[in-house]
Amino acid sequence: MIQKREFAAVILAAGKGTRMKSDLHKVLHPIAGRPMLHHLMAGVDLLEPARKVVVVGAGREQIEAALGDTARTCLQDPQLGTAHAVQQAESELDGFEGDVLVLYGDVPFVRAETMRAMLNRLHAEDAPRVVVLGFEPKDPLAYGRVIADGTGRIDKMVEFKDASAEERACRLCNSGLMAGRASDLFALLRRVGNDNAQGEYYLPDVVNIAIGDGDACAVVTTDAPGEVAGINSRAELAAAEAQWQAFRREEAMAEGATLKAPETVFFSYDTQLGRDVVIEPSVVFGPGVTVADRARIKAFSHLEGASVGEGAQVGPFARLRPGAVMERNSFVGNFVEMKAAVLGEGAKASHLTYLGDAEVGAGANIGAGTITCNYDGYLKYRTVIKEGAFIGSNSSLIAPVTIGRDAIVGAGSAVSGDVADGDLRMVRGEQIVKPGWADRFHDAMKKKKAAAKRER
Structure with a gap:
């Protein structure tokens, strides 16, 4: 030796x-x-x-x-x-x-x-x-x-x-x-x-x-x-992949990770896992992923070029793309996508959200359906959401924009200007009510349709 x-x-x-x-x-x-x-x-x-x-x-x-x-x-x-x-x-x-x-x-x-x-x-x-x-x-x-x-x-x-x-x-x-x-x-x-x-x-x-x-x-x-074993065909390539994955799964469990259904988890050559990490079924790791101690990756999630902090939770059905960073005890839930974004300590985006080119401060809450609008067709822009901010459901944050500390964005808002610390911002169109208008519309259209049939 x-x-x-x-x-x-x-x-x-x-x-x-x-x-x-x-x-x-x-x-x-x-x-x-x-x-x-x-x-x-x-x-x-x-x-x-x-x-x-x-x-x-x-x-x-x-x-x-x-x-x-x-x-x-x-x-x-x-x-x-x-x-x-x-x-x-x-x-x-x-x-x-x-x-x-x-x-x-x-x-x-x-x-x-x-x-x-x-x-x-x-x-x-x-x-x-x-x-x-x-x-x-x-x-x-x-x-x-x-x-x-x-x-x-x-x-x-x-x-x-x-x-x-x-x-x-x-x-x-x-x-x-x-x-x-x-x-x-x-x-x-x-x-x-x-x-x-x-x-x-x-x-x-x-x-x-x-x-x-x-x-x-x-x-x-x-x-x-x-x-x-040599690799000369697609079938032998698949066998080599299976061989490598089987070895890596055994290694991951030996080093202190829990794999709920090992045969359904796919690692990349450089995946790094901490101790007491829990990985649920059907999780895929692309290159460049690190997962810290006690984090949990829930089922059907896909991670690539991402960092998951200690105690953080991902998924189910979440996607972390390159540049995604989840800090300690942060959380993303089902159908949340992150790209070139940082989710601060204890911050959460529970469902149906896109965070791209964004920085989310500690303890912030991102409501369902929130989108950071980061691309105008030519250039990318950054969204900053400071500590403790609350973003209401179905909000569009049109970058570049900053949401201040402890600020609130009302549900359904399209925010294109900065929001100061502690402010409430609601951006909604005026609600107009016309009594009986729908009934009159339906009656007129039914008569029009009947007349058209008679003419035929």
Whole structure:
């Protein structure tokens, strides 16, 4: 678990991903709100790599835009197999004398501790030239097999189609991930041939070449086969999402949150929950949500880019959009939407309300049907509602506007000017009553309709 020697991560992401049937590059499809490539790179970053190189091909512009300056890229064109793909990284690693860890952009859940184990095994006493990550699935199917002894020393790597019955009985399979010293790995890659049915250069061949030289190669076995599951189709993407969500739900409950119906709650990769948080059924967390201790998220609520304070309550059927901040013990109820708005301590908006580009002070009460009218078709404007203010039902607050401390806005008002502290503001049209007018109208229209029928 030491892993002191510096290493470079080479991530293969040149495949076209045709089975996804998508204009979006395969490795950029999100799992829990984060591209699968970024899931993998987050694990790599925990080990502080000296360099990161992503091998790209079709759709390279998308990957390069997603990576920014977080990693170097190199192009594989044409695509002649996995060994050929890794070779393309050699120029980016010119002069690098550390270790190289080969990963796949569509295998996003490899744990940092697994990567570290591979790198550490590379520097064990027997000094293997290559280390392979193996796994033992419930059904080995047609995976390539890793034939190794009890110490993990590899005797042979064999593709399923080339394996004997005895070799196929081996349950240790090749994940495709491997590690090697840079000088060794690239020297071996130059010796890989393409004399096979596909005419491609296969990465596992470096192991057999090294063994043929009389050098040791070793296998490290993961105890969680799911971490090496590749994603090549929409169905496998859905399975990966389910796998991630199941893990996160268990983690959330282990850390002190109550999930009333765990299988119906969906987290994002960065959701943060405090202790004694209660989450009711059918709640969805988008990216960027923090929930403080003892808050309660009621059923059928959707949160994204929002902060929920200690003891606050959300929902049911509420929506918190980016920039929504609920302070301690505040409350939003059913069919309330917040966006770029702060709801102060103890303030409440119980139902049927839109708070956009707004600041609501502590203890304020927002009546049903209240809307902050924040957009004129061109620009956004802010509404400020100060501490203790009371906004009557069905009010429209036309921004920019400030409602003063302890002020009252009468129900049904359309407020376009500031309201001073402690004032009452009612903005309503004059009520006009015309006795008998409706009866006379109905009689006249009935006669008109009857005359029209006779004319036909």
